[in-house]
Amino acid sequence: MTTYANTNARQATRMWTLAQPTVSAYVASVIRDNTERDDLLQEVAVSVIESFDRYDADRPFVGWALGIAHNHVKQYFHRVKRDRRVFDLNTISAITDAFARVSEAQTQQLDYLRDCLGALDGRSKEMCDLRYRNDFKPAAIAQTMGMTANSVAKALQRIRTQLRNCMARKSAWRDATT
DSSP states (O other), rough: OOHHHHHHHHOOOOOHHHHHHHHHHHHHHHHHOOOHHHHHHHHHHHHHHHHHGGGGGTTTTHHHHHHHHHHHHHHHHTTTOOOTTTTOOOHHHHHHHHHHHHHHHHHHHHHHHHHHTTTHHHHHHHIIIIIISSSSOHHHHHHHTTHHHHHHHHHHHHHHHHHHHHHHHHHHHHHHHH
16 A cells, blocks of 8 residues: 555544544434444445545535435435335435534634644643643642642633633634634
């Protein structure tokens, strides 16, 4: 396998891993049977990875993956259309669109958070890493950084407020420019 193919496969896998919870929630919202749902989700995952070369990087990946899932769901319902408990295609399309809109908003918020975290000073970044990447409690952070647990808790509260305000500014700026 070439280096490009390896890189492409890693990228596809990475992006699918981020999109999978949204796609899974979408599939679960329209298919009630657990076994059928799991089988369909596996089919979607295989299709997403196999057709990754056709993905347009200028478009949201989650929306593209939801489109593939939507096609699989339509095929599934075509196979089981005699069951009175299934949704019609218009309802399935509306659910797909709703998941795509929510997913894009979540992706945008994660981008804002990433930017805002990048703007933190070194000590604040270190504290966030210890708390949220390493899952340290304030007492452990305090011991590591030579602070009291109370001062760590207050600092983390200030950092969260700072991040929330930064994300709100970015969101307001984006809304004003679109």
